[in-house]
Amino acid sequence: MAAAAASLQYALHGVGAASASAKPRSAAPGRSVRVAAAAAAAARRSGGLAVRARGGVMVARAAASADAAAESKSGGHEVLLFEALREALIEEMKEDPTVCVFGEDVGHYGGSYKVTKGLAEMFGDLRVLDTPIAENSFTGMGVGAAMKGLRPIVEGMNMGFLLLAYNQISNNCGMLHYTSGGQFKIPIVIRGPGGVGRQLGAEHSQRLESYFQSIPGLQMVACSTPYNAKGLMKAAIRSENPVVLFEHVLLYNLKEKIPDEEYICCLEEAEMVRPGEHVTILTYSRMRYHVMQAAKTLVNKGYDPEVIDIRSLKPFDLHTIGNSIKKTHRVLIVEECMRTGGIGASLRSAIIDNFWDYLDAPIMCLSSQDVPTPYAATLEDATVVQPAQIVAAVEQICQ
Amino acid sequence: MAAASSFTAAAKFLAPVAARSGGDYKAPLPLPASASVRPGRKTAPRLRTALAVSSDVLSGNKAAPAAAARSAVTREEALELYEDMVLGRIFEDMCAQMYYRGKMFGFVHLYNGQEAVSTGFIKLLNQADCVVSTYRDHVHALSKGVPARSVMAELFGKATGCCRGQGGSMHMFSEPHNLLGGFAFIGEGIPVATGAAFAAKYRHEVLKQSSPDGLDVTLAFFGDGTCNNGQFFECLNMAQLWKLPIVFVVENNLWAIGMSHLRATSDPEIYKKGPAFGMPGVHVDGMDVLKVREVAKEAIERARRGEGPTLVECETYRFRGHSLADPDELRKPDEKSHYAARDPITALKKYIIEQNLATESELKSIEKKIDDVVEEAVEFADASPLPPRSQLLENVFSDPKGFGIGPDGKYRCEDPLFTQGTAQV
Numbered sequence: 001m002a003a004a005a006a007s008l009q010y011a012l013h014g015v016g017a018a019s020a021s022a023k024p025r026s027a028a029p030g031r032s033v034r035v036a037a038a039a040a041a042a043a044r045r046s047g048g049l050a051v052r053a054r055g056g057v058m059v060a061r062a063a064a065s066a067d068a069a070a071e072s073k074s075g076g077h078e079v080l081l082f083e084a085l086r087e088a089l090i091e092e093m094k095e096d097p098t099v100c101v102f103g104e105d106v107g108h109y110g111g112s113y114k115v116t117k118g119l120a121e122m123f124g125d126l127r128v129l130d131t132p133i134a135e136n137s138f139t140g141m142g143v144g145a146a147m148k149g150l151r152p153i154v155e156g157m158n159m160g161f162l163l164l165a166y167n168q169i170s171n172n173c174g175m176l177h178y179t180s181g182g183q184f185k186i187p188i189v190i191r192g193p194g195g196v197g198r199q200l201g202a203e204h205s206q207r208l209e210s211y212f213q214s215i216p217g218l219q220m221v222a223c224s225t226p227y228n229a230k231g232l233m234k235a236a237i238r239s240e241n242p243v244v245l246f247e248h249v250l251l252y253n254l255k256e257k258i259p260d261e262e263y264i265c266c267l268e269e270a271e272m273v274r275p276g277e278h279v280t281i282l283t284y285s286r287m288r289y290h291v292m293q294a295a296k297t298l299v300n301k302g303y304d305p306e307v308i309d310i311r312s313l314k315p316f317d318l319h320t321i322g323n324s325i326k327k328t329h330r331v332l333i334v335e336e337c338m339r340t341g342g343i344g345a346s347l348r349s350a351i352i353d354n355f356w357d358y359l360d361a362p363i364m365c366l367s368s369q370d371v372p373t374p375y376a377a378t379l380e381d382a383t384v385v386q387p388a389q390i391v392a393a394v395e396q397i398c399q
Numbered sequence: 400m401a402a403a404s405s406f407t408a409a410a411k412f413l414a415p416v417a418a419r420s421g422g423d424y425k426a427p428l429p430l431p432a433s434a435s436v437r438p439g440r441k442t443a444p445r446l447r448t449a450l451a452v453s454s455d456v457l458s459g460n461k462a463a464p465a466a467a468a469r470s471a472v473t474r475e476e477a478l479e480l481y482e483d484m485v486l487g488r489i490f491e492d493m494c495a496q497m498y499y500r501g502k503m504f505g506f507v508h509l510y511n512g513q514e515a516v517s518t519g520f521i522k523l524l525n526q527a528d529c530v531v532s533t534y535r536d537h538v539h540a541l542s543k544g545v546p547a548r549s550v551m552a553e554l555f556g557k558a559t560g561c562c563r564g565q566g567g568s569m570h571m572f573s574e575p576h577n578l579l580g581g582f583a584f585i586g587e588g589i590p591v592a593t594g595a596a597f598a599a600k601y602r603h604e605v606l607k608q609s610s611p612d613g614l615d616v617t618l619a620f621f622g623d624g625t626c627n628n629g630q631f632f633e634c635l636n637m638a639q640l641w642k643l644p645i646v647f648v649v650e651n652n653l654w655a656i657g658m659s660h661l662r663a664t665s666d667p668e669i670y671k672k673g674p675a676f677g678m679p680g681v682h683v684d685g686m687d688v689l690k691v692r693e694v695a696k697e698a699i700e701r702a703r704r705g706e707g708p709t710l711v712e713c714e715t716y717r718f719r720g721h722s723l724a725d726p727d728e729l730r731k732p733d734e735k736s737h738y739a740a741r742d743p744i745t746a747l748k749k750y751i752i753e754q755n756l757a758t759e760s761e762l763k764s765i766e767k768k769i770d771d772v773v774e775e776a777v778e779f780a781d782a783s784p785l786p787p788r789s790q791l792l793e794n795v796f797s798d799p800k801g802f803g804i805g806p807d808g809k810y811r812c813e814d815p816l817f818t819q820g821t822a823q824v
Contacts, residue, residue: 097606126605129597132640137590137633144594144617147579148529150601152594167587176580180572181562182794184579219801240797268803268810315803315811322806354806 074260082252084226085115088233089153091262093123096151099237100127102138103155103192112157113193113252139165139190143172147184151237159194159246160206173242174215189236191245195286195336196373196384198250205373205380209313210342212244220313221267222246222285226256228311231265239267246313248286270317276306279330279394282321282347284310287334287385294390303394313343321347322355329360330397336384339367361397366390456651456660456667456714457682472689477747477756478765480688483522484514484744485769487538490547491719493773494537494554498723502781503554507568510538512686512718515743516650517542519691519713520618523699527610529577529599529617531592534569535650536581539620545573551776557783564786565794585621586628589647592619593634596645596708603705613703614644621648624655626669635676635710642707646698647673649712650685656721657729673710685713686741689750716741791820 079087093099100123101116107130110117120128131138135156142152156162162169173186196205209220219241223229229247236243273288274295283291288309295305306324310316325331331351333344344365351363366385374380472480491509498507510517513535521530521542532539540550545561553560554568561573569583579595582588599615602608625631626649638645649669653660661667673680679701683694691713698709716738720727751757792812796802799812802824816822 100601100605124605126601132633132636134629134633134637137593137630137637140587140590140630141594141597141634141637144531144579144591144596145598145601146594147591148595148598150598167584168590171582171584171587172591176572177797178794179562179566179570180574180580180794181560181565182797183562183572183574185797187797217795217801219796239801241801268800312803315801317804318806319804319808 076257076259078255078257079226079230080252081223081226081229081247081254081256082113082115084230084256084258085223085233085247086117086119088230088237089116089119090122092234092237093119093127096237097127098149099151099153100129100145101153101155102129102131102142102145104131104133104157104161106130106155111155113247113249115247115252116155135161135164136166136168139168140172142188142190143168143176143186146186146188146242147176151187151189153189153191153237156190156192156194158204158249159192159208160203162190162192162208163206163211165190166211169212169218169242169244170215174217177217185240186242187240188242189233189239189245190242191233191236191247193247193249193252195246195248195250196368196380199375199377199380200249200373201375202372207337207342207368209244209246210337213314213343213346218242218244218314219267220244220246221311222248222313224248224251224285224288224309224311226254227258228265228271228309230258231263232267232311234264235267238264243267246285250286265311268312268315268317270320271309271311272306272320273309274305274307276304276328278304278328279306279332279397280321280324280328281305281307281332281334281390281394282310283307283334284313284343285336287336290385290387291334291390294387294394297387297391298394301391301395303398305394310347316347316350318350318354321351322358325351325355326358329358331359331361331363332390332393332397333363333365333367334385334390335365335367337367339365339370342367364393364397366393456653456669456712472692472756474756477751477754478761479522480518480692481744481747481751481757481762482765482769483518483542484688484747485766486541486547486772487514487517488744489766489769489773490537490541490550490776493551493777495719495723497551497554497777502777503556503568505567505569506534506722506724507554508535508722509719510535510717512738512742513650513652513715514538515688515691515747516620516648516685516713516715519688520620520646520648520695520699523692523695524616524618525612526575527577527615528699529579529592529595529615531579531588531595531617531619532571532581533585533588533621533625534581534583535622536569536571540571540573540576540578540581543573543576543578545571545576545578547772547776548779549573551773552780552783555780555783556785557780558786558790559779559783563790563794565790579617586625586630589619589621589625589630589634592617592645593638593643596638596643596702597641599644600641600705614705616699616702617643617645618699619645619647620650622655623649623651623653623660623669624658624663625649626651626672627664632672632676635672635678635708638708639676639678642705644702644705645708646695646702647708647710648695649710651712651714652717653714654717654721654730656725668712670710670712676710678708678710680710680712682712682714685715686738686743686746688743688747715743718742788820789818792817792822792824793820795824 106116107120107128139154142154145152177186221232223232236245281291291307298305306328333347335344337343344367348363348365366389369383373383491511497503517538530539530543537550549561553562556564558564570581572578572580596617603614670680670682681694684690694711698711800810802811805811814822
């Protein structure tokens with residue numbers, strides 16, 4: 001699966017720029033120093049902990065999906081990420097006539113990022129419904145339609161606009177199955193482009209995962225490659241639960257070869273991006289690429305980081321995450337989310353609750369700064385985590 | 400067209416009474432005659448707005464179509480309406496008693512006084528038609544056929560309630576009766592209702608699942624306070640745009656808790672907002688179940704035929720405070736007594752007897768029967784078990800895999816503690 005990730009081409013400017021000049025803030029320790037530190041840490045652990053699993057089968061499940069991409073029998077085909085999402089929509093809409101799309105400019109215009117391009121012609125205006133600009137109301141319509149047997153996919157033209165639909169997403173997508181005593185299901189998918197783009201300004205550069213994560217009854221996944229974008233979209237559509245699918249504005253033009261055969265990803269599983277031994281780096285969405293750039297530098301410096309794309313932002317795949325921590329005993333979280341109340345904050349608390357005994361160093365969490373995303377490029381770059389910071393953090397953790 | 404004459408026939412205009420507690424609402428200058436009649440755009444059916452009884456909302460003392468006789472109802476229909484209204488009233492009175500006796504808690508909003516709206520509309524629906532209500536939803540549930548015992552048990556927070564005790568007073572749902580809630584925030588139910596109506600159109604046009612009667616209809620109930628909320632306008636637009644089978648039913652009881660409709664709304668004639676979106680808007684006396692029914696019948700049939708939505712403003716009044724927690728000190732006694740004298744149940748009773756549709760003793764026996772139904776509902780609710788702890792984690796997700804994978808690699812929902820409701824999630 002590392003091969004699949006490595007085959008990604010950064011077709012869009014902005015993805016993964018900047019790290020080449022990354023300079024570690026602290027002096028890089030030699031490999032021998034790090035190994036010594038690890039040995040010392042191991043010595044500190046009590047004998048009882050020696051029975052802990054050390055890796056082993058941990059990656060099997062997470063790796064299975066990504067391996068499929070490389071092992072496509074018919075060779076697979078290259079797609080951009082937005083095309084992968086579109087393939088998922090087309091396949092599911094052909095398969096199930098109750099699947100439909102609502103949103104601003106999803107029909108005749110083809111979607112602001114072309115995820116629904118041509119779908120209105122294929123499936124008709126009612127199944128690919130161009131709505132007026134009324135996020136709260138058309139999201140609520142999605143809930144009502146889902147209650148009455150449809151499987152709507154609601155697109156936020158920009159994820160940030162879904163703040164206007166917050167009430168419907170929280171009170172109705174999240175809670176209505178429960179308040180109705182389980183009588184009504186809400187099999188809805190809410191999706192759209194989010195994250196910090198390139199100088200889009202504060203309102204168009206939002207990370208709503210932190211806003212949505214405490215809503216009960218809602219699942220959240222973030223895609224990061226064409227392969228998982230397609231697989232997660234299909235899984236989200238088929239799920240009986242309301243699912244928010246986070247896409248990133250800067251990842252739509254990533255290119256990857258994906259299988260020709262049908263496949264689906266698991267909504268609740270993390271993805272092993274790069275197995276390693278020394279530190280577990282947990283990340284998702286665009287930050288995966290900043291992490292992978294940092295990983296190159298780290299490998300050159302003698303580190304062997306394990307990189308996991310958590311993918312499922314709610315709930316967390318504590319199995320994959322836990323197995324990695326049991327192997328590395330060190331955790332760095334890298335997210336584009338806000339620091340306060342973000343995904344990283346929740347992840348850190350989940351790790352402390354579940355894997356405290358396995359930790360040999362404080363968990364570090366690199367998040368965006370708690371500022372409205374600035375317009376100016378220099379300030380915007382300083383708002384989100386850069387590869388150099390990741391390198392420095394790993395060096396600090398592994399001291 | 401027939402539809403237009405039908406709405407016009409229901410029209411009746413009474414002189415507005417003086418502005419009451421709501422403040423000194425001055426009616427605007429009389430409008431040109433054409434202004435009171437607002438046909439939709441050319442493509443919309445030319446339904447006319449019907450000026451019915453207006454005590455506080457309609458402007459001016461303008462001429463209106465002559466009072467037409469209320470449409471005749473058969474004896475069976477009249478008794479069905481009477482029974483449903485009495486059920487609503489007695490049920491809600493019992494709720495007040497049970498609330499004060501500590502059998503139910505939280506916010507409980509009673510429907511007393513507004514029964515003509517629920518009964519006049521919902522009794523015309525089929526099982527497959529949908530109702531979307533507000534926090535004042537008990538009586539809508541009853542009219543749609545949800546058994547009184549299920550509603551009462553829900554209010555008691557019991558496992559036998561229509562939502563297993565998980566919804567409560569403001570969140571009544573019943574899938575078999577197509578009661579889609581129970582929405583406690585202002586306006587949030589209207590988009591959901593619009594979505595249900597969209598699904599009906601989708602079933603017809605995409606899935607080709609048509610019923611011989613036509614489209615399944617959704618009724619969205621909400622109050623005057625909601626009509627100043629954006630979701631109301633957004634959904635009027637979308638429903639008319641796509642000709643959805645929905646009726647927007649405004650229960651204008653003149654008060655949004657303590658905010659008078661006349662103090663909150665630049666143009667208090669809500670029905671006029673229908674034509675602004677290209678759909679008919681109708682004002683009807685919400686204290687007269689037969690007039691409500693007449694208007695409702697036409698609006699529901701239009702929706703069923705695929706001719707699109709209608710906005711119906713039912714001018715009504717609640718006989719109790721906003722909720723049982725409301726001391727109701729703001730509304731003036733003369734306003735309350737004015738409407739108490741127009742009690743819709745008393746009015747229907749008078750009509751039934753005057754028209755020789757039934758005798759007083761027959762109506763008494765209906766009241767007795769409903770007393771028994773409500774009494775039985777209380778006994779059932781009281782005797783029902785509280786929800787067990789094992790219920791806590793059920794129904795959070797339709798697919799409980801949504802709780803995720805634990806450190807042991809198993810889905811949390813496979814943990815025995817999960818089914819006991821004691822797992823930490």
